[in-house]
Amino acid sequence: GEDVEQSLFLSVREGDSSVINCTYTDSSSTYLYWYKQEPGAGLQLLTYIFSNMDMKQDQRLTVLLNKKDKHLSLRIADTQTGDSAIYFCAESTGGFKTIFGAGTRLFVKA
Amino acid sequence: EPEVTQTPSHQVTQMGQEVILRCVPISNHLYFYWYRQILGQKVEFLVSFYNNEISEKSEIFDDQFSVERPDGSNFTLKIRSTKLEDSAMYFCASSRDRGQGYSGNTIYFGEGSWLTVV
Numbered sequence: 001g002e003d004v005e006q007s008l009f010l011s012v013r014e015g016d017s018s019v020i021n022c023t024y025t026d027s028s029s030t031y032l033y034w035y036k037q038e039p040g041a042g043l044q045l046l047t048y049i050f051s052n053m054d055m056k057q058d059q060r061l062t063v064l065l066n067k068k069d070k071h072l073s074l075r076i077a078d079t080q081t082g083d084s085a086i087y088f089c090a091e092s093t094g095g096f097k098t099i100f101g102a103g104t105r106l107f108v109k110a
Numbered sequence: 111e112p113e114v115t116q117t118p119s120h121q122v123t124q125m126g127q128e129v130i131l132r133c134v135p136i137s138n139h140l141y142f143y144w145y146r147q148i149l150g151q152k153v154e155f156l157v158s159f160y161n162n163e164i165s166e167k168s169e170i171f172d173d174q175f176s177v178e179r180p181d182g183s184n185f186t187l188k189i190r191s192t193k194l195e196d197s198a199m200y201f202c203a204s205s206r207d208r209g210q211g212y213s214g215n216t217i218y219f220g221e222g223s224w225l226t227v228v
Contacts (some may be wrong), residue, residue: 004152007224013181023160035219040221041218041221042114042220042221043153043219044202044219045202045204045216045218062138088153089152095166096143096158096165096166096208097155097158097166097168097209098145098154098155098217099155100145100153100154101152102150102152103152103153106217
């Protein structure tokens with residue numbers, strides 16, 4: 001069945017780059033996403049990538065997709081304390097359902 | 111920016127009681143969803159709703175659950191007889207078009223309703 005796995009915690013120093021990794025199982029995944037959840041807030045879509053792309057860059061965010069290995073990563077350049085949050089990897093085949101991972105909690109140390 | 115709003119933000123209920131979680135989707139959206147996240151676990155899809163009927167549901171969404179759009183603005187999730195394992199954060203979401211990413215479609219999530227069953 002469909003599954004998305006990601007590590008639960010990541011700790012970085014302010015100013016460093018953060019890399020959050022994710023693996024998924026559904027080879028028919030068409031869209032892959034990164035969501036951010038700040039304390040007390042909902043899920044905020046950060047960025048998404050189509051499965052026919054290898055990379056997408058959006059300001060400090062870089063998404064890399066290795067479709068062969070079913071591996072997705074999110075790189076945050078110059079990480080700030082305001083980036084501390086839970087980051088969810090998710091995938092869908094374009095239907096009604098989105099499959100989420102358990103989330104990676106990013107801690108940014110000043 | 112338009113947003114999905116959910117009430118209550120937190121509810122504590124006794125096992126066996128009925129609970130209704132309410133959501134106001136973004137006004138021009140046509141597709142509505144409920145997801146849940148048990149503490150420390152993954153965000154799980156429950157149900158999607160379009161044109162006044164369920165379009166897809168997961169195995170979790172059994173007869174204990176129901177959804178309704180009672181008027182033009184609210185979208186509700188009812189849990190008939192709550193169990194301890196129903197304790198979770200419940201997220202409502204809405205989108206203009208079907209699914210996530212389809213033709214650039216985006217699903218917008220609310221802040222969630224924490225349900226604690228005791």
